[in-house]
Each structure stands twice: as C-alpha cells, then as structure tokens.
Amino acid sequence: MPVPILKQGDTLIVSVQAALTDRDLIDLKNELAEKVGQYRSKGVVIDVSLLDVMDSFATRTLRGIAQTTKLRGANTVIVGIQPDVAFAMVQLGLALEGVDTALDLDEGMELLNRRFGKGELGGG
Amino acid sequence: MGDEPRESSRLKLTDREIERRLRFVDLRSEDLEHIASIRQLVADRAENYATAFFDYLSKIEEAAPLFGNRTVLEQARAGKREHLNGMLSGKYDRAYVEQRIKLATLYGRVGLETRVFLGAFHHMLHVIGLDIIRALGREGLERATECVMSLEKVGFFDLGLMIDVLIDERERVIGLQQAAIRELSTPALQVRDRLLILPIIGVLDSQRAKQLTDNLLHAIRANRAKVVVMDITGVAAVDSKVANHLIQTVAAAKLMGAAVIVTGLSAEVAQSLVALGVDLSKLNTVGDLQGGLEEADRILGYSLQRI
Numbered sequence: 001m002p003v004p005i006l007k008q009g010d011t012l013i014v015s016v017q018a019a020l021t022d023r024d025l026i027d028l029k030n031e032l033a034e035k036v037g038q039y040r041s042k043g044v045v046i047d048v049s050l051l052d053v054m055d056s057f058a059t060r061t062l063r064g065i066a067q068t069t070k071l072r073g074a075n076t077v078i079v080g081i082q083p084d085v086a087f088a089m090v091q092l093g094l095a096l097e098g099v100d101t102a103l104d105l106d107e108g109m110e111l112l113n114r115r116f117g118k119g120e121l122g123g124g
Numbered sequence: 125m126g127d128e129p130r131e132s133s134r135l136k137l138t139d140r141e142i143e144r145r146l147r148f149v150d151l152r153s154e155d156l157e158h159i160a161s162i163r164q165l166v167a168d169r170a171e172n173y174a175t176a177f178f179d180y181l182s183k184i185e186e187a188a189p190l191f192g193n194r195t196v197l198e199q200a201r202a203g204k205r206e207h208l209n210g211m212l213s214g215k216y217d218r219a220y221v222e223q224r225i226k227l228a229t230l231y232g233r234v235g236l237e238t239r240v241f242l243g244a245f246h247h248m249l250h251v252i253g254l255d256i257i258r259a260l261g262r263e264g265l266e267r268a269t270e271c272v273m274s275l276e277k278v279g280f281f282d283l284g285l286m287i288d289v290l291i292d293e294r295e296r297v298i299g300l301q302q303a304a305i306r307e308l309s310t311p312a313l314q315v316r317d318r319l320l321i322l323p324i325i326g327v328l329d330s331q332r333a334k335q336l337t338d339n340l341l342h343a344i345r346a347n348r349a350k351v352v353v354m355d356i357t358g359v360a361a362v363d364s365k366v367a368n369h370l371i372q373t374v375a376a377a378k379l380m381g382a383a384v385i386v387t388g389l390s391a392e393v394a395q396s397l398v399a400l401g402v403d404l405s406k407l408n409t410v411g412d413l414q415g416g417l418e419e420a421d422r423i424l425g426y427s428l429q430r431i
Contacts, residue, residue: 079381083341086376095375102381103348111381 003028005035011043011112012036012074013105016051025061032065036072043112044069047105049080059094066099075100075115079108135225135285135292142221149281155274156214162271163212165259166252170208177204177248181240189234196234203227211278224282228289238290242283249279310336312343318350319420321413325358333369340373344382351423352377353416357388367402374407383423384408387416 001024006013012035014028032044046062048054066076077100081089089095102108137145166173178201181187191197207227210220231241253272260268310332312322322340340352354370356362362370374384386409389397397404410416421428 078379081379081381083338083345083376083380086341086379087337087372089379090372090375096379101379103345103350104381107348107350107381 005031007035007039007041010041010116011045011109012039012041014044014046016046016048019051019053020058022057022061025058029061029065029068033068033072036069036074041074042116043109044074044076045105045108045112046076046078047080047108048078048085049082049104052082052085054081054085054089054094056092056094059089059096063096063099066096075112077102077108077111080104135289137218137221139218142216142218145281145284146216148284149277151216151274151277151281155277158271158274159212159214159278162256162260162275163214165256166208166212166275169255170205173208173248173252174201174204176251177244180247181244184240184243186237186240187244190231190236193234196230200227200230203230207282211275211282216278216281221285224285225289228286229293231286232290232293238287241286241290245279245283245286249276306332306335310339312340312347312352314347314349315353315417316426318348318424319417320344320347320349320352321417322352322354323358324354324356328359328362328366328369330365330369333366333373337369337373337376341376341380344377344380349382351420352382352384353413353420354384354386355388355413355416356386356393357390357413359393360390362389362393362397364400364402367397367400367404371402371404371406385410385416385419387411387413 001018001020003014003016003020003024005028006015012032014032020028035041036044044065046065048062051058062078066078069076078096079102081101100108100111102111178197182191190200203223203226206223210216210223213220252275256272256275257265257268260271305326310322310324312320315321320340320343322336322343324336328336340354343349344352354373356370370386374386377384384407386407388411389409408419410419418428
C-alpha cells in the first residue's frame with residue numbers, strides 16, 4: 001500500500017496509515033528522497049501514530065530516511081510513536097539515534113519551525 | 125479490605141491432593157478401624173468437646189474477636205460439632221475437606237490467630253483422648269492409646285488444612301495491599317503545561333519499575349508532556365537492573381518526544397551506580413527537584429519572575 005506524502009509549505013508530511021511491508025518502506029524512502037529535492041522541502045514529518053509494531057527493519061529504514069533527507073537538505077522528525085511501541089523499541093535496542101522525535105504532528109511541525117527559525121538549515 | 129466477604133477460601137483441593145495429604149499423616153486402614161470403634165463414644169459427647177474447645181478459647185484474650193460476634197460464634201460452634209462428627213465418620217473426602225476449609229475461612233475472617241487456634245484444638249484433642257483412655261482403659265491401655273493416636277492423625281490432617289487456609293487468607297490480604305500500593309505508587313503529576321513530575325518513593329522492584337514506565341509513557345501522551353522530571357529522592361537503593369530500566373524509560377520517553385530529567389540521586393545511590401558501572405551518559409541528571417524544575421523551565425522556555 002503506497003503511503004501518501006503531503007506537501008505543506010516547506011514541509012512534507014507522511015502519514016502512515018497501516019502496517020508497512022518492507023517493500024512499502026523502501027518505496028517510501030525512495031519517494032521521499034526524490035520529493036525532498038523536487039519540492040525543495042526543508043522538513044519531513046513522518047507520523048507513525050497508527051503503527052502498533054515497529055520492527056528493526058522499519059527502525060533502520062526510518063533512520064535511513066532521516067539521513068538521506070538530511071543530505072538532501074531536509075530535517076526529518078518522527079512523530080506519534082505510541083507508548084508501548086516506544087518501550088518495546090528500547091527493550092529491543094532499536095534506538096533512533098540522531099533522529100528527531102516528537103509527540104505528535106503539531107509538536108513535530110513546531111520542532112521543524114524552530115529549526116528553520118534558528119537558521120540551522122540556512123534560512124527559511 | 126474492599127472486596128465482598130467470601131464464603132470460601134481460594135484453596136481448592138483435588139481428590140488426589142486430599143489423598144496425598146492423608147498419606148502425609150500416615151492414615152491407614154487400621155486407623156479407620158480404631159476410629160470406628162470409638163465413634164459412638166465421641167459422638168455421644170460431641171457437644172461437650174465443642175464446649176471444651178470454645179471454653180478454652182474464651183479464656184484467651186487473643187481469641188476475643190471470635191466472641192465479639194454472635195452469629196459468627198454460632199456458626200463456629202455448629203461447624204465444630206459438624207467437625208467432630210466428620211472426624212469420627214472415617215470418611216475424609218472432598219465434602220469433609222470443604223467443611224474444614226469453610227470453618228477455617230471463618231476463623232481467618234474474624235482474625236483468629238493460628239497459635240491460639242492450635243492451643244484450643246490441642247486442648248480439645250487432649251480432652252477427647254483422656255475420655256477414650258478412661259473408657260477403654262479396662263480393655264487395655266495399648267488399645268486406647270492406639271485409638272487416640274489414630275484420631276490424632278486425623279487431627280493433624282485437619283490442622284494442615286486449617287493452617288493452609290489461614291496462610292492463604294493472609295497472603296490474599298498481602299496481595300490486596302500490594303495492589304493498593306501499586307495503584308498509589310506512581311502518579312505522574314502535571315506541574316504546568318507540558319511539564320510532568322514523577323515522584324518515586326519506596327523500593328523499585330522490576331514489576332513496579334515496569335508499571336512506572338507504562339504509567340509515565342501513557343501520561344506523556346495524555347498530558348502532551350515535553351519534559352518530565354523524575355524525582356527519585358525517595359528511592360533508597362537502585363540496583364543495576366532498576367537503573368537500566370530507568371535508562372530504557374528515558375530512551376522510550378525520548379522516542380515520544382519528551383525529555384526526562386532525573387533528580388534526587390542520593391550520595392549512596394550515585395556512588396552505587398558508579399560502582400556498578402551503569403552507563404548513565406544518556407541520563408540528564410540534576411541534583412534536586414528544584415534544580416530539575418528550573419532546568420525543565422529552561423527547556424520549555426519559561427522564566428520564573430518575582431512580582
């Protein structure tokens with residue numbers, strides 16, 4: 001199932017609607033890498049609040065997305081990780097090192113705006 | 125306790141377990157014969173023995189709760205007579221065991237202490253034993269003693285049940301109290317918008333640590349918290365397991381977008397953590413709760429001003 005990517009100003013919003021297969025994740029990664037350049041986006045917010053499982057592949061891919069978009073000039077924030085998912089991830093040692101996380105979409109956008117405001121991305 | 129009064133204990137025995145228990149006290153067929161031979165003797169005086177039991181108890185201060193409640197006392201008396209009849213019946217089946225458990229639960233409910241009960245029960249057996257020896261003495265002391273010993277086996281079988289029920293009752297109370305403590309023990313409090321404090325007091329075992337994590341992570345979501353100050357001033361000791369759990373909690377909170385500040389590590393706790401070699405680099409620690417709140421305000425962009 002393809003994941004919708006919405007453009008909102010300088011930001012791309014990815015709303016994950018259902019459990020993702022590995023294929024979906026890789027497609028998402030490729031598409032984001034493409035679109036970040038195409039739309040000259042400065043931020044990406046990935047909302048995973050509907051996911052109740054996050055395995056090692058998903059974690060690794062999300063980290064990959066964050067690093068890829070960073071190289072393309074956009075900051076990625078993962079938002080909406082559920083409490084149980086968060087703790088399970090920690091217990092399994094699946095940390096999202098170096099990736100920004102926030103409570104929900106609102107928070108994620110705010111975090112990005114702060115980044116833009118501080119000019120960390122070279123103006124906004 | 126808050127639950128409804130129960131008629132029976134949680135203790136449930138299968139036929140096999142009952143058989144095992146009878147074997148523990150070494151009850152054999154000759155014992156049953158002995159008991160059959162004194163059945164009438166004891167049955168005639170069952171009322172006396174029940175009275176002996178309760179008279180003995182009434183003189184003991186600790187047994188007062190039993191005598192404070194008339195209906196309970198009546199039930200106990202009826203139960204005891206029933207017990208004596210059952211004891212001499214030679215049939216120690218599930219019905220008999222259930223009677224024992226029911227009576228023991230009654231004792232447990234009114235708070236009759238095991239040691240007090242043991243004293244009275246022994247006294248009753250003693251009275252019965254003397255009567256048997258008196259009645260059968262002419263036929264031979266050996267025979268009379270054997271009868272008493274056989275009855276005693278049943279008595280010990282009963283005691284085993286009785287004590288198990290009382291212990292079970294006590295464990296149930298402890299379980300309820302533990303549940304109550306668990307309920308109370310980990311509140312996550314919102315101090316101001318986006319800021320939670322989580323005071324932890326008492327011993328952190330792994331179950332409580334798990335519950336605390338659960339509570340905190342859900343509270344972060346419910347209150348949309350951005351910063352959490354976890355104060356462990358009230359925790360006397362932290363071992364490596366608990367420390368690791370705290371670190372995991374902090375990491376999980378971070379995944380949800382909340383920063384955790386740990387405050388109130390006492391000198392002992394700090395030293396023991398260092399001695400244990402726990403990697404605390406991921407923990408943001410501040411000396412005391414005040415400092416933690418100041419740090420939280422700084423992160424949230426508040427500044428406190430005197431007006």
